[in-house]
Amino acid sequence: MRRTALFLLGGLCAAAAQAQTTPFEAYDQKIEGTDVTIKMVPVKAGEFLLGSPAAEKGRSADEGPQKKVKVDAFWMGAYEVTFDQYDLYADKDKDKSPLPDGMTRPSPPYIDLTLGMGKSGGFPANSMSQYGALMYCRWLYNKTGVFFRLPTEAEWEYACRAGSKTAYPFGNEASKLKEFAWTAENSEDKYHKVGELKPNAWGLYDMLGNVAEWTMDQYEAEAYKTLDATNPWLKPTDKTPRTVRGGNYMDAAASVRSASRLMSDIAWNDRDPQIPKSKWWNADAPFVGFRIVRPLKQPTKAEAEQFFADAIDQFVGSR
Numbered sequence: 404m405r406r407t408a409l410f411l412l413g414g415l416c417a418a419a420a421q422a423q424t425t426p427f428e429a430y431d432q433k434i435e436g437t438d439v440t441i442k443m444v445p446v447k448a449g450e451f452l453l454g455s456p457a458a459e460k461g462r463s464a465d466e467g468p469q470k471k472v473k474v475d476a477f478w479m480g481a482y483e484v485t486f487d488q489y490d491l492y493a494d495k496d497k498d499k500s501p502l503p504d505g506m507t508r509p510s511p512p513y514i515d516l517t518l519g520m521g522k523s524g525g526f527p528a529n530s531m532s533q534y535g536a537l538m539y540c541r542w543l544y545n546k547t548g549v550f551f552r553l554p555t556e557a558e559w560e561y562a563c564r565a566g567s568k569t570a571y572p573f574g575n576e577a578s579k580l581k582e583f584a585w586t587a588e589n590s591e592d593k594y595h596k597v598g599e600l601k602p603n604a605w606g607l608y609d610m611l612g613n614v615a616e617w618t619m620d621q622y623e624a625e626a627y628k629t630l631d632a633t634n635p636w637l638k639p640t641d642k643t644p645r646t647v648r649g650g651n652y653m654d655a656a657a658s659v660r661s662a663s664r665l666m667s668d669i670a671w672n673d674r675d676p677q678i679p680k681s682k683w684w685n686a687d688a689p690f691v692g693f694r695i696v697r698p699l700k701q702p703t704k705a706e707a708e709q710f711f712a713d714a715i716d717q718f719v720g721s722r
Contacts, residue, residue, distance in 0.1 A: 427476065427699065429606065435546055436500060439488055443478040443697060444606045446562050450474070453557055453635070454627050454662050459570055461657025465624040465664050473633045474561050476699040479554065482527075482597035482608050483616065483692045484539070486517075489528035492542040493535075503545045509535055509683035513675070518689050525596040527614045527692045533645045533667065534715060535683045536617045536693040541711045543695070550707045552714075554696045555636045556620040556664070559648045563611070563661045565604040570660045571611065572603040577656035584612030586659055590652035594689070611659040614692035615651040619714070622646040622666040642718045643667055651690035682719070 427447075431440040454469040455462045491498050493509045502508065509531070516530035531539075533553070540551045554562065569575045573583060581589045583601045590612070598608045610616075620626070621639040630637065639645065644667045650659030657663070671688035672680050685691065702710065 429481075430478075432547065432549065432697075434488075434491060434543070436498070437491055439491060441484075441488060441695070442481040444481045446477050446479050446558075446605060448474060448476040448699075449561065451561050451564060451566075452568065453560055453630075455570070455660065459660070459662070460575075461570070461660060462662070463664070465626075466662045468627055470627050470630060470635075471632065472557050472630070472635050474555075474558050475634055477554075477558060478697040478699070479558075479562050479607060480694040480696070481602070481606060483614055483694045484528050484536075485525050485597060486522045486528045487525065489531070489539055492539050493531075502542070506538070506542065506545070509538075510681060512681070512684045512686070513677070514686055516684065516686070516689060520593040520689070521596070525598070527594055527597055527609070529594065529614050529689050529692045530685050531691075531693070532672075532681075532683055532685055533617045533693075534718070537711070537715050538683075539693075540695060541715065544707060544711075549697060550701050550710075551695045551697050552710070553617055553619045553693060555634070556618045556626075556646050556648065557630075557635045558696060559616065559618050560661055562605065562607055563603065563649070565607070567604070567661070570662075572661060580611070580656055580659065584609070584650075584659055585652045586612045586650065587653055587655050592653065594652045609649075611649050611661070612654065613652055614649075614690055615647045615665060616649045617691065617693040618646045618648055620646040622664070624666075639714070639718070643669060647691060653690055 427445050429444050432443050433440050450471055450473040452469045453472050455466040495508050536553060543551050565572050573579055585595050594613050602608045603610055620637040622644040623637055626637045647665040647667055650663055671685040674686040675681050
């Protein structure tokens with residue numbers, strides 16, 4: 404598979420970078436025509452060791468070998484995207500403004516994807532495919548004029564660690580996990596409203612547990628052996644599998660470490676009776692959601708449109 408540090412992922416192409424007008428600090432992204440906002444937290448550029456050391460308890464082979472990598476600056480959503488935010492796009496009755504040419508809304512799910520765990524009022528949106536998460540980013544870009552996307556694996560882990568080198572952002576002791584994450588130990592087998600527990604050192608909530616989070620990367624067990632050292636991204640060449648991070652409310656401590664990786668699985672949509680199965684939803688994955696990032700250096704309009712064509716459109720209809 405070809406690996407590349409696409410300029411849109413960090414604004415590496417100076418000619419493509421637009422002037423930065425937003426101060427690099429926490430802010431609330433307004434969504435035009437609504438009273439809904441998304442809190443964005445700045446993550447400064449830096450370098451870190453991607454992956455886990457061989458001696459880390461609970462480690463899987465796909466978390467290594469560790470590699471020192473650099474990432475450019477970006478904002479990240481302080482919380483996982485909630486149904487209040489996602490349904491502005493997904494629910495046609497909530498946003499009556501026309502969609503841009505070539506854009507569609509998700510087809511209605513045939514079951515209650517929340518399984519009674521909660522929806523409005525700050526619960527994390529869940530069960531969408533990576534396609535559905537990326538289409539939300541595209542809609543948000545068209546709605547706000549600001550380019551958003553999913554984080555790469557490297558960006559996600561860098562932000563999750565928040566400067567730490569331990570198994571968890573707060574250290575190596577799993578006994579403290581209940582203060583920061585909803586897991587099998589304390590979740591009562593359900594996800595919870597975002598932001599109810601402690602954030603990491605950089606002000607990001609629920610990076611571990613609650614719902615796991617889509618990234619931009621193709622999943623490959625040995626990806627770290629050949630990733631670029633600057634803004635690494637395993638650019639997808641197939642529709643599946645993709646990489647999910649953070650663990651979820653049903654996971655034990657070992658699966659919600661900062662370096663833990665999960666490969667997406669087509670079995671997450673086994674219950675969908677439609678032929679073909681939905682490209683928007685995973686009927687058997689209430690444990691998967693997402694959060695968004697905004698690169699500090701924004702792409703031009705043409706570059707943003709090319710990004711979405713490469714990341715989304717080329718895979719529509721593929722198996």
